[in-house]
Amino acid sequence: MSARAIESRVSTLDEVQARIDATTWGALTLDPCRSEATPLKNLVASLAGPSEVELLAAAAIEVASAQLDNFPENLFWDFDCYLASVHAHAAASPDYAAYVERTTLMTVGLMQLYGQQSKIRFRYVHDFMYGFDWARWVRRDPANRLRVDPFGLSFLNQSESRGRDILGLIEADDSWYPRLGDGVARNPFSFSREPEDELVLYRDLSARDLVPVQAWRIDAAPDWSRDFDALREARAKALKLVD
Numbered sequence: 001m002s003a004r005a006i007e008s009r010v011s012t013l014d015e016v017q018a019r020i021d022a023t024t025w026g027a028l029t030l031d032p033c034r035s036e037a038t039p040l041k042n043l044v045a046s047l048a049g050p051s052e053v054e055l056l057a058a059a060a061i062e063v064a065s066a067q068l069d070n071f072p073e074n075l076f077w078d079f080d081c082y083l084a085s086v087h088a089h090a091a092a093s094p095d096y097a098a099y100v101e102r103t104t105l106m107t108v109g110l111m112q113l114y115g116q117q118s119k120i121r122f123r124y125v126h127d128f129m130y131g132f133d134w135a136r137w138v139r140r141d142p143a144n145r146l147r148v149d150p151f152g153l154s155f156l157n158q159s160e161s162r163g164r165d166i167l168g169l170i171e172a173d174d175s176w177y178p179r180l181g182d183g184v185a186r187n188p189f190s191f192s193r194e195p196e197d198e199l200v201l202y203r204d205l206s207a208r209d210l211v212p213v214q215a216w217r218i219d220a221a222p223d224w225s226r227d228f229d230a231l232r233e234a235r236a237k238a239l240k241l242v243d
Contacts (some may be wrong), residue, residue: 013041013057016064020077023068025195027077030130030206031216037077038216040064047087047218055097056087059104066108070115071125073185075198076215082107082129084218085151106156113163116185119170120163120177123185123193126202131213131222132232133159138224150213150222191236192243204235 090099
């Protein structure tokens with residue numbers, strides 16, 4: 001790996017970071033102690049060694065770009081836990097590069113599957129990055145799933161399978177997942193997910209330690225033990241965000 005290659009990755013990281021910074025709300029974090037998410041360049045530098053930095057930088061570039069492209073209204077941009085997880089699993093695998101590339105490809109695929117360019121058309125990637133989807137899935141079968149990482153290959157595969165199932169429901173114009181008109185974001189929840197309401201709700205959840213995955217931490221301890229869906233619903237009602 002040459003110095004020029006590293007410089008090229010750093011330059012591209014800066015370009016992607018500039019895109020995040022230029023979104024409507026900027027590079028917001030759910031960390032209750034600060035206002036902006038960790039810059040991608042700083043995050044990669046804090047995790048990867050000299051032989052790994054180009055590969056992890058490439059992963060950060062691809063995943064962040066996929067979020068920007070497929071979830072243009074996304075509000076929170078914490079990649080700390082995600083990249084720390086990918087790096088740790090890759091470092092423990094026989095082939096660091098192969099693991100990072102496979103995980104990146106799968107994650108980008110999920111962004112495309114669930115985002116605004118698909119028939120699913122979720123507005124945000126928050127429920128994936130902050131672990132609500134993962135915690136719900138683990139709670140359905142904790143004996144077999146409690147050791148599954150929120151960003152490990154097993155859950156990425158599960159998320160892809162679930163996305164395919166949702167597409168089937170949409171094709172059948174299911175009552176819970178109906179077909180949508182052009183430009184309509186999907187919201188299968190009882191509470192509002194308009195940007196201003198999403199900001200209020202998720203900041204409230206973070207302040208109360210009601211987020212399954214503290215995605216703003218590289219040392220996050222994912223928690224599936226509580227019913228985070230019910231807790232989120234209760235806070236949405238308390239904040240008068242229920243439709």
